[in-house]
Amino acid sequence: MSETYEILALRYARMTERTRFDNFMYPDDHATPQPMDYFVWVIRNENRTILLDTGFDRTEGARRSRSVEFEPIEALQRIGISAESIDTVIISHLHYDHAGTLEHYPNARFHIQASEVAFATGPCMCEPVISSTYTVDHVCSLVRKVYSGRVQFHDGDGEVAPGVTVHRLPGHTLGLQSVRVVTESGYVVLASDASHYYENFEMRKPFSITVDLPETLRSYARLEALATSRKHVVPGHDPLVLERYPAWKPATQDLVHRLDVPRLS
Numbered sequence: 291m292s293e294t295y296e297i298l299a300l301r302y303a304r305m306t307e308r309t310r311f312d313n314f315m316y317p318d319d320h321a322t323p324q325p326m327d328y329f330v331w332v333i334r335n336e337n338r339t340i341l342l343d344t345g346f347d348r349t350e351g352a353r354r355s356r357s358v359e360f361e362p363i364e365a366l367q368r369i370g371i372s373a374e375s376i377d378t379v380i381i382s383h384l385h386y387d388h389a390g391t392l393e394h395y396p397n398a399r400f401h402i403q404a405s406e407v408a409f410a411t412g413p414c415m416c417e418p419v420i421s422s423t424y425t426v427d428h429v430c431s432l433v434r435k436v437y438s439g440r441v442q443f444h445d446g447d448g449e450v451a452p453g454v455t456v457h458r459l460p461g462h463t464l465g466l467q468s469v470r471v472v473t474e475s476g477y478v479v480l481a482s483d484a485s486h487y488y489e490n491f492e493m494r495k496p497f498s499i500t501v502d503l504p505e506t507l508r509s510y511a512r513l514e515a516l517a518t519s520r521k522h523v524v525p526g527h528d529p530l531v532l533e534r535y536p537a538w539k540p541a542t543q544d545l546v547h548r549l550d551v552p553r554l555s
Contacts, residue, residue: 292472293453295335297549298538299531302345303328303358316503326527328387331480334472338451339371340378342469342480346390350425363394369546380450382482383466384410384432395430400435401450403458404443406465424501457516459484461506462497468513473550476518484509484510484528491523496535506529519554
C-alpha cells in the first residue's frame with residue numbers, strides 16, 4: 291500500500307557568480323547572471339525519513355570555490371534530524387555536490403543506479419573534462435560501502451519505500467536517477483540534475499555539463515511523464531524553487547521549503 295510524504299528542500303550553499311554561459315549548452319545571453327543554489331532533500335512521514343543526496347562539506351567547497359553556508363549535516367540538525375537517525379539515503383549521482391558527505395551517515399543504506407557506479411569508475415573517468423565533476427574520495431567512499439554491504443543497486447526504475455521510487459534519467463551523467471514521491475498534492479518528481487533549472491526541461495535548454503544530449507532530452511520528457519503535472523517537477527539547483535514553494539516555517543525562509551504542497555506560482 292502506498293504512503294504519502296512531506297518533502298523538504300534544504301538549501302546549504304549558493305553560488306551567486308554564475309552566468310547563463312555557465313549554465314546552458316547554448317546560452318541565449320551568455321553574460322546575464324544566473325545564480326545556482328545547492329540543496330539536499332528530506333522525504334518523510336510518520337514511518338520513515340529518507341535523504342536524497344548528501345551535498346558537499348566546507349573542505350570540498352573551498353577546493354572548488356563554493357561557499358557553504360551550512361554543511362548538509364548542519365542543515366538537517368536545524369530541523370531536528372540527526373545524521374545518525376537516517377537509515378535510507380538516495381544518491382542521485384556521484385558528482386561532488388551530491389555525494390560528498392557519505393561518511394556522515396553511519397547507519398544508512400545507500401540507493402544508487404548500477405550504471406552510475408559503472409560510469410564513475412569506468413574508462414570515461416580517464417578524461418578530465420568528465421572526471422572533474424567527480425571527487426575520487428567520494429567515489430571511493432561509495433565503493434567501500436558496496437564492500438560493507440550498505441549499497442542497494444537499482445537498474446532503471448525501482449522502489450525505495452512505499453510511495454518513493456527511483457527512475458534512471460541519464461544525460462547529465464550516464465546513471466543519474468530522479469525520485470518520484472507520492473504526496474497529498476500528487477506525484478512530485480525531484481529531478482536533481484536531470485534538470486538543474488526549470489528552463490532546462492520547460493524550454494528544452496540542456497545544461498552545460500551534459501554527457502549525452504539525446505538522452506538528456508528524453509529524460510526531460512520522462513520527468514514530465516512521471517509527475518502529476520509540470521508544476522510537480524522540482525529542478526535540482528534553481529533558486530526559483532524557494533520562490534515557488536512556501537517556507538517550512540517563517541524562520542526557515544530561503545533555507546527550508548516544502549515541496550509536497552501546491553506551488554505558489
